[in-house]
Amino acid sequence: MIIAHLSDFHICAYGARLTQLQDMPSRSTPVGRGWETVRREGDWRIQKRRASDSSFRIRDQLRLVDDNGIVHRVTKTLWGVGESRAIDELLGLVDVRRRNTPQELAENFPSEAELETRLQRDPENLNLRFCAVAHAMRRDRPDRIVITGDLTDDAEGFDLILRGFEPFFERGQISCVPGNHDVYGTPPLWVRKAHRKKEAEKRLLWATFASSVGLPAKGSHVRELGDGVLLVSFDSCHHAPLPGSASGMVHERDLHKVARELDGLGKQVRLACLHHHVVNPPLRHVGLSPIQAGMRLRNAKRVFAMLKELRFQLVMNGHRHVGYRYHPANSPLFLSAPSSTIGCRSGEKPYYWRVEIDGDSVGAVQEVPIPPRI
Numbered sequence: 001m002i003i004a005h006l007s008d009f010h011i012c013a014y015g016a017r018l019t020q021l022q023d024m025p026s027r028s029t030p031v032g033r034g035w036e037t038v039r040r041e042g043d044w045r046i047q048k049r050r051a052s053d054s055s056f057r058i059r060d061q062l063r064l065v066d067d068n069g070i071v072h073r074v075t076k077t078l079w080g081v082g083e084s085r086a087i088d089e090l091l092g093l094v095d096v097r098r099r100n101t102p103q104e105l106a107e108n109f110p111s112e113a114e115l116e117t118r119l120q121r122d123p124e125n126l127n128l129r130f131c132a133v134a135h136a137m138r139r140d141r142p143d144r145i146v147i148t149g150d151l152t153d154d155a156e157g158f159d160l161i162l163r164g165f166e167p168f169f170e171r172g173q174i175s176c177v178p179g180n181h182d183v184y185g186t187p188p189l190w191v192r193k194a195h196r197k198k199e200a201e202k203r204l205l206w207a208t209f210a211s212s213v214g215l216p217a218k219g220s221h222v223r224e225l226g227d228g229v230l231l232v233s234f235d236s237c238h239h240a241p242l243p244g245s246a247s248g249m250v251h252e253r254d255l256h257k258v259a260r261e262l263d264g265l266g267k268q269v270r271l272a273c274l275h276h277h278v279v280n281p282p283l284r285h286v287g288l289s290p291i292q293a294g295m296r297l298r299n300a301k302r303v304f305a306m307l308k309e310l311r312f313q314l315v316m317n318g319h320r321h322v323g324y325r326y327h328p329a330n331s332p333l334f335l336s337a338p339s340s341t342i343g344c345r346s347g348e349k350p351y352y353w354r355v356e357i358d359g360d361s362v363g364a365v366q367e368v369p370i371p372p373r374i
């Protein structure tokens with residue numbers, strides 16, 4: 001059996017993540033920390049920040065803000081381009097991003113050739129990159145796809161997931177768990193109040209998506225994949241009572257429930273998946289230590305002990321956008337997938353883990369690049 005382990009697509013309204021704080025206007029800085037609107041395109045804005053306003057900046061800059069107030073990660077430095085040409089380029093991007101919403105792509109799923117053309121124009125667009133992931137799966141045809149959370153950036157775009165993986169959903173070949181971005185409330189600093197979703201609303205959206213493809217709407221569960229392989233999906237998305245927390249934990253009741261269910265089953269290859277990492281990413285990886293604060297699995301020691309005791313052979317996670325594997329003695333192999341759309345924090349472009357289950361054990365595990373490598 002061949003399993004493709006994917007993670008962290010972060011599909012979003014216009015293909016740009018909620019990663020940048022928008023500069024909220026205030027009484028002292030009415031246009032928001034020195035950004036002034038120089039052009040409007042519907043509810044989208046092109047804003048300019050002048051170099052003369054700061055001793056740290058030597059060039060004027062332009063940026064793009066969408067109708068949700070999200071700042072897109074494209075900043076144009078007006079250096080040798082000229083302002084009007086830079087504005088034209090950003091207007092072109094507004095057009096592209098408005099046409100590549102999850103809803104549009106789900107209705108008219110692009111062919112591989114069409115997708116490549118669109119990616120040439122907007123290579124950073126996560127919605128388009130997700131379409132590339134879906135095409136890679138349709139080509140490679142794994143027996144199973146396991147997705148370890150953060151399918152969406154803010155619970156928007158499940159229809160594109162359904163469309164992209166349609167052939168696999170039809171055959172019941174996909175298993176997935178939610179990530180913090182799928183189900184935790186929208187972080188307050190990133191998005192205007194009117195556009196924020198509460199946790200209960202996002203849980204409901206997840207439940208609707210999961211139920212529509214025959215997956216349990218909530219909690220952890222055991223699933224037989226056939227050929228003597230069994231997959232346990234743990235819901236690790238239970239945050240700390242702190243604003244903006246992205247940490248998680250697996251409820252004790254879920255651990256007990258799974259242990260009870262496994263007790264009655266015979267000899268199987270036991271696999272597990274969850275969003276949060278049980279074992280840490282390597283420190284000082286390419287010179288940078290991944291920051292743990294607010295990200296960790298709070299009861300990782302307990303989960304690790306339980307996975308070991310129940311003789312799991314492989315544990316898959318996402319969340320950190322770092323691809324790594326770690327195999328402690330007499331323990332499961334821990335496999336962390338990078339983001340299948342953004343890539344790995346090491347700088348590596350997107351890839352997925354191809355896992356071969358060979359008889360009663362985990363066989364070859366390989367990184368498979370996701371084209372096009374733009």
Ligand SMILES: [Fe+2]
Pocket residue numbers: 008010150179181319320321
């Ligand atoms: Fe993520």
Ligand SMILES: [Fe+2]
Pocket residue numbers: 150179180181246275318319320
């Ligand atoms: Fe995450």
